[in-house]
Amino acid sequence: MTMPYVDISDGRSFTQGFPHEFFTWLREHDPLYWHEPTDVTPDGEGFWVVSRHADVDTIIMDPKTYSSDKAGGRTAGGTTIKDEISAGNAMNQTDDPLHRRLRATVNEGFTVKAIGELEEELRSRTRKLLGEISSGDHVDFAMRIAREIPTQAICIVLGVPEEDRLMLADWIDRGIETQSDAVIAVEYSRKIRRYGQGLIERKRAQPVDDIFSTIVHARFETDGSTLSNNELRSFFGLLFPAGAETTTRAISGGMLALMENPNAWQRLKSDPSLMKTAVEEILRWTTPSCYKRRTATRDVKHSGKTIREGDKVTFWEMSANRDDRVFNDPFSFDVARSPNKHLALGAGIHFCLGSALARLELKVVFEELLKCGLNFTLDGDLVWTPNNRLVGLMSLPVKAKAA
Secondary structure (H helix, E strand, O other): OOOOOOOOOOHHHHEOEOOHHHHHHHHHHOOEEEEOOOOOOHHHOOEEEEOOHHHHHHHHOOOOOEEOOOOOOOOOEOOOOOOEOOOOOOHHHOOOOHHHHHHHHHOOOOOHHHHHOOHHHHHHHHHHHHHOOOOOOEEEHHHHHHOHHHHHHHHHHHOOOHHHHHHHHHHHHHHHHOOOOOOOOHHHHHHHHHHHHHHHHHHHHOOOOOHHHHHHHOEOOOOOOEOOHHHHHHHHHHHHHHHHHHHHHHHHHHHHHHHHOHHHHHHHHHOHHHHHHHHHHHHHHHOOEOOEEEEEOOOEEEOOEEEOOOOEEEEOHHHHOOOOOOOOOOOOOOOOOOOOOOOOOOOHHHOOOOHHHHHHHHHHHHHHHHHOOEEEEEOOOOEEOOOOOEOOEEEOEEEEEEO
């Protein structure tokens, strides 16, 4: 069988969704694949592509060999195919011990209690949104429902005033839609960081009862110092897009999966206790942050090939989450799937900081959808993001009908 080649360094290759056929071929025939550079490949360099679940897990769990920071003689690094100068500063682009120091401080805000207190607020907002939809209405679910709740959630966490939330969400959407070799176009990433700096200054001067104020004023156990402005800006620039966009795409993708699998929708309606496993299946199925990148810190043998020190190594969680070596019938959407060892939220030291928040948002939205008295059917063409890192639906047109 000939390889169904896709240039996965090009965001335009994802405008019809994730290229599953290509990765299915890789898992079977070339699990450690060398992607040659093309005219659009960031930095003009090739990179390794890891597609099987076991291999992805191995790389995630070996941060000494596969670095998130600058490594292997590079002056920049990070977690995208493109070398990022922010490597070594942003929390997701550092290795231990700095990563442990930053994360321990940030974790002071992300307590189970703090996240749990958001539930009623998010549930109330979801009910209000759904209450505005009537039988017969035509709605873009991706914009009207899926974007709204994660945006509100992360803004509540960060203490962003209500009047600024739509503006920030628009910046994220435009940054992702713009063809770019970064996750978010530089122009919009800078806007978000500048906004974050202003917010940091307000939280320092007048802390309030929100998670971001707690983080701004948290002190390191070792020396009693607080996070620097640069560290806080990097945190804001990481958390706002990640918190808003990934869950937005998961909600849209989960809704599409339920519309395409009406038996799953009815099964959830008849047995709401399945919501916990359904949330995990939605995460596996959608995997919005579909790959990460590391840099090899030494020469290492893997799958019969040699990864050289300084090589870029990408691992694709979306591909891992369709690996039939781990998941029975992986292209079947099963709301009762158990066990479900998906990697949608990562693993190891970089396990998703907002995992509890993401799970809460999915649980609330889909519980309220099941209770709102409406069913939904696809009512137009899907529009996918032209982005190879944050994959998902920009538009999901649906029609509402009384259940």
